[in-house]
Amino acid sequence: MINEFTALRIRAGLSVDNLALMTGYSARQVQRWEAGEGKPRAAAIGLMRSMADAAPAEQAGSRSNFIDLFAGIGGIRKGFDAIGGHCVFTSEWNKYAQQTYAANFRDNHPPHGDITAIGTDEIPDHDVLLAGFPCQPFSIAGVSKKNSLGRKHGFLDETQGTLFFDVARILKVKRPAAFMLENVKNLTGHDKGRTFQVILETLTKELGYKVWHKVIDAQHFVPQHRERIIIVGFREDVPFSWDDLKLPEKGSVRLRSILHPEDGSEKAEEPYTLGSAATVNGKYTLSDKLWQYLQGYAAKHKAAGNGFGFGLVTPDDVSRTLSARYYKDGSEILVSQGPKHNPRRLTPRECARLMGYGDDFRIPVSDTQAYKQFGNSVAVPVFEAVARIMQPHIRALVEPVRQREAA
Numbered sequence: 001m002i003n004e005f006t007a008l009r010i011r012a013g014l015s016v017d018n019l020a021l022m023t024g025y026s027a028r029q030v031q032r033w034e035a036g037e038g039k040p041r042a043a044a045i046g047l048m049r050s051m052a053d054a055a056p057a058e059q060a061g062s063r064s065n066f067i068d069l070f071a072g073i074g075g076i077r078k079g080f081d082a083i084g085g086h087c088v089f090t091s092e093w094n095k096y097a098q099q100t101y102a103a104n105f106r107d108n109h110p111p112h113g114d115i116t117a118i119g120t121d122e123i124p125d126h127d128v129l130l131a132g133f134p135c136q137p138f139s140i141a142g143v144s145k146k147n148s149l150g151r152k153h154g155f156l157d158e159t160q161g162t163l164f165f166d167v168a169r170i171l172k173v174k175r176p177a178a179f180m181l182e183n184v185k186n187l188t189g190h191d192k193g194r195t196f197q198v199i200l201e202t203l204t205k206e207l208g209y210k211v212w213h214k215v216i217d218a219q220h221f222v223p224q225h226r227e228r229i230i231i232v233g234f235r236e237d238v239p240f241s242w243d244d245l246k247l248p249e250k251g252s253v254r255l256r257s258i259l260h261p262e263d264g265s266e267k268a269e270e271p272y273t274l275g276s277a278a279t280v281n282g283k284y285t286l287s288d289k290l291w292q293y294l295q296g297y298a299a300k301h302k303a304a305g306n307g308f309g310f311g312l313v314t315p316d317d318v319s320r321t322l323s324a325r326y327y328k329d330g331s332e333i334l335v336s337q338g339p340k341h342n343p344r345r346l347t348p349r350e351c352a353r354l355m356g357y358g359d360d361f362r363i364p365v366s367d368t369q370a371y372k373q374f375g376n377s378v379a380v381p382v383f384e385a386v387a388r389i390m391q392p393h394i395r396a397l398v399e400p401v402r403q404r405e406a407a
Contacts (some may be wrong), residue, residue, distance in 0.1 A: 167181065259335065
């Protein structure tokens with residue numbers, strides 16, 4: 001007989017592993033609670049109740065299944081959730097990112113770890129592959145060896161030893177209808193352009209996909225200058241066009257839209273904001289020592305003709321790019337608190353908003369980890385927009401297959 005604890009976990013849409021990740025307890029401890037050994041922690045019960053109350057109805061007959069590789073905290077995935085997709089597999093190696101991912105996506109499959117250790121036979125069939133893979137140089141060692149032996153080599157040989165190789169090997173075996181890849185803007189010039197050339201030739205000449213790519217600045221959607229390259233591919237020729245992507249005017253959204261108003265108009269969210277006015281916790285204000293150091297550092301580099309320094313912003317500005325190093329001193333985005341006060345860092349909730357995550361996005365990790373995660377993430381609205389223009393072409397490739405299978 002299922003006990004009350006287990007029934008609540010199921011109603012919340014959580015697996016044992018999901019619940020363990022989200023609460024920080026071991027899977028064995030959760031299993032003990034389910035077996036009636038000891039009293040479950042109130043925090044675990046409270047979390048499951050809130051998730052059970054908020055759990056959406058199961059989507060029947062989702063139009064497309066996708067896998068989420070190098071998933072981070074799920075920013076790319078949110079774009080495809082928005083068009084009714086269903087995630088069937090997730091890979092992310094960082095345990096803290098796994099914790100945040102599990103807290104926000106109740107798939108009943110815990111995120112898998114290192115993708116290089118996962119065989120293609122362990123990955124479910126899928127319609128769309130999503131991946132924000134790291135930028136790495138391609139080694140010519142394997143190619144040189146084949147050349148010396150007089151053997152032909154393909155572009156897949158050139159990508160061995162990089163994480164892009166794992167994307168390519170999955171595409172080769174699973175042959176999804178489409179994919180979307182994300183990387184830093186500088187990918188096109190990395191290793192004098194050779195990296196990007198090998199990627200495109202692998203995707204087109206070796207794997208046979210039709211490919212489009214575009215650099216998009218998130219500033220069209222959020223108050224942050226953040227350029228990323230997006231590579232879209234389809235298994236068959238489709239009339240995909242970037243012209244269908246309708247971008248709002250760049251800079252039309254300002255930081256005021258993501259900053260805590262500190263006037264009582266939003267509910268306090270400890271530890272980020274406190275009290276009836278929901279004022280920002282003083283711990284986010286820079287100490288005198290750090291503020292003096294940053295000013296001195298900026299002055300030194302300005303005198304040397306360099307552009308290094310802090311980025312002081314007001315509610316009417318657009319920020320620099322939020323980076324994964326923001327946890328160190330917050331120097332790239334410092335919020336002015338007036339001439340007589342030291343500036344402050346963004347709170348993790350403001351970082352979430354700056355990346356386009358809604359206030360319902362759970363942040364179960366420390367500030368340090370949260371800053372790293374949002375700095376490494378993608379601007380969600382960009383990927384929602386790209387997913388929308390991909391959707392009709394995915395459907396055109398997937399639905400005939402579904403109909404044949406159902407016949």
